[in-house]
């Protein structure tokens with residue numbers, strides 16, 4: 073009984089149309105029915121984001137995590153300080169719905185395996201005394217490239233008033249592993265076998281809330297190219313192109329219509345077996361990035377505890 077990955081996140085939002093526009097501009101495919109929008113990666117057979125329109129402000133409704141088995145999960149959740157709760161009205165009653173020690177709702181589901189990703193061409197980098205790409209250009213003219221194609225939701229980052237308590241719940245209650253952390257301010261948890269460096273991460277805040285969902289793309293070029301294209305379409309603030317220290321992934325974040333973030337990522341560290349991984353407690357200097365542009369002033373601001381504070385940064389057309 074353990075979490076093996078993230079399935080989706082569900083947000084309550086005020087204006088469904090602006091949410092659908094933002095995520096379809098990012099490359100997701102939308103299915104809208106009434107006040108609910110479901111978004112999935114092209115080529116996937118399941119949803120990665122659910123938007124519930126008509127709320128007064130944006131709020132994280134729940135995160136859905138994939139588990140290998142629910143056997144023994146109820147006892148482990150309760151022992152770790154969580155609560156088993158009823159499925160919210162109109163949501164799937166299968167699986168296990170739990171509330172973590174801070175009231176964040178999590179849906180645990182034994183979901184079928186995803187469609188396998190197709191192998192992409194190697195991202196080749198010529199280096200001193202290591203020439204791997206000869207007699208051809210790496211780059212085509214910029215107009216040759218199609219729009220970014222999100223391949224799968226890799227991780228979500230959420231806010232919590234107590235990062236280490238949230239990590240303890242994920243490890244003791246849900247069978248996950250601590251990948252790395254930076255003091256008690258940000259921490260990253262992974263599945264214990266064959267996992268991206270992080271599946272769900274936590275940042276310190278006065279309350280719970282959604283920070284970002286991160287989608288894998290083919291390579292670092294697509295992170296940078298897709299990020300720039302989404303900034304141009306959405307006219308929102310951004311942070312990137314850059315590279316994280318923790319997890320090593322290349323990133324580009326674009327602010328969503330409610331002050332939280334969407335991330336494209338590529339080349340994340342992979343944890344094959346958490347029993348053979350040693351978590352590092354990084355200094356705060358490495359908590360956000362190894363290199364990249366200046367961090368936006370509100371990058372780690374939780375607008376769910378400050379709903380009137382968000383002033384969208386409109387980018388000139």
Ligand SMILES: [Fe+2]
Nearest residue numbers: 229284286335
């Ligand atoms: Fe991320």
